[in-house]
Amino acid sequence: MYQVLSPEGFAEEELDPRLLLSMYRDMVYARVLDRWLMRLQRMGKIGIHAPSEGQEAAGVGTAYALGENDWIFPLYRELPVFVARKVPISDIVNRNLSNRADPLKGRDFAVYGDIKYRIVPAPIPVAVHIPSAVGFALSLKYKKLSEVVINYFGDGATSKGDFHEALNFAGVFKAPIVFVCVNNQYAISVPVSRQTAVERLSVKAVAYGFEGVSVDGNDVVACYLAAKRAVEKARRGEGPTLIEAVTYRIGPHTTADDPSRYRDDEEVEMWRRRDPITRLRSHLLRRGLWSMDEDEKLWQTAEETIRKTIEECEKNPPLPPESILEDVYATPPWHLIEEREEFSQLR
């Protein structure tokens, strides 16, 4: 498994400090925002949340390998990717609050996406977006654009027919795409050993005729470098790569899940000791690029900024009820217009 930063923060390859500090900031913001979303759900303000705590390196590291014109096909747990893409926190909060500023107009739970940031809204059905990510990548090639697609999914997705058909398709047509399988060890309660008999999910790429690599998903530098290679390869027209980012879901599957039913605290504690944010911080401290004072300030600022953003977002009015009937077809057919009339009579 590819690793650059040791758990103690020693590095085989020393990256540009500015890049590291920027990734560190985004990981911290993603963590703080994630915790806020958990809290907002507990307060009854948002419906459901799929937490990303523990997976920040996998998301931020791989997303930093992208150019700003590259396209993201995320899963529902990709908050760190959205932060790395510099999506304003308010956009994500408005989405979760399903208010009038929600780019998805309250049409889906726990997912984010906005074409303006080249993020295609995440799906809920597992693996359903992998074939469309491949089709999108092939159309970039058809249009002779140098943009590439990055497509995120979980370990559970690798058991699906969609995964197989799409990766096979991508291999046959050399699609400019990077597949990132975020192996967080569980699909809800089911461990990865129940999804597959292989040791490393990256070996599946062999069957599709392209390269697969497993990286330490809690090592942001390894994630970044592996994704960078894969992105550059895709851009050169040399086809797809499957990256398995081996990490751990510290929190529950979603706010509706209680993980104590299927895993013990010791396991969680072991993974907490491999925390991706702590690891990058040790490295930064070791290189003299960061101090504990600065660190404290960063966490405080993140907390404050996000709290204030949420307060602001909560002032947005709710979605207008008529909006429910919009956007089914380009032009509403008669039978939907009829519903609209009936709907307007409801209070």
Added chain:
Amino acid sequence: MATRELTYVEALNEALREEMRRDDSVIVFGEEVAAAGGVYKVTKDLLKEFGPKRVLDTPISEIAIVGAAIGAALNGLRPVAEIMFFDFVGIAFDQLVTHASKMRFMSGGQVKLPLVIRTQYSLGRSYGSQHTQFLAASLLQAPGLKIVAPATPYDAKGLLKSSIRDDDPVLFVESGALYVNRSYYGYRGPVPEEEYLIPLGKADVKRVGDDVTIVAVSRTVSEAMAAANQLEEKGVKAEVVDLRTIMPMDYETIINSVKKTNRLVVAEDSVKTGGISAEVASHVCEYAFEYLEAPIVRLNSPPMPAPQASELEKKYMVSAEKIVNAVTKLVK
């Protein structure tokens, strides 16, 4: 307007060719569509004219074919993907129903999906239970999707061209029987030389009559036209309404016809339970009940798998004979 006779297959092929000439963003892919020109020759010679970047043979992967069409459409192309048999659309049901048809809505209107999935069902060709299913009724439960099913060469061409230009996902259902059965009304017919389009969502009165309305779609339009000829000899004037687009359905044309004839037979190839005929019949009951002078008759395949042996299949499916019998009883 200059007109010549084309077969159903030739008309479809011409539609694809014209749209590909007109717009570079139209691409065609699926199993056997490129080198072979389609197992039923609908995509014949497209590879020769448009080259391997726009006409692609794919792996046998129905999920990926529909999924790739979604992705390409998201990025502004107008893909026309083929699923060889309607039966296999089931494999990609999730992509079509849970993904494509809901994307415009779930994205808050941010995206459009101008894609066409072409497919065909081969009831009437003695192809057995797994190549003959007409599953359009099950897809009525996928708002956001349009379903088109032409019954003549003229409609096939005009509707396919409109489907390709449409900004919503369209499932375009062809009839395998109309590809090959020369005795069918819809096998060959007049098609203008000049370009024309037929709007989606509009039914067509294929034959005018006052005594009874026969609503049909796809293959059964040919059966209904044959039945109407036979009924004429008996002095019964049947009006044949071809749905052409199943979703969104042109209820207005159906209702107007029923208001005139006061009798309705719906003849179509779904199995009867929950078929398209059920939707048509219940709509007429809801909006034109007082105009009906007799109970609605629904003619469908029986709710069981199709047999393969051709003599049995003939008895199984909706036929002109069955329509004539039903109408005769109805107008007595």
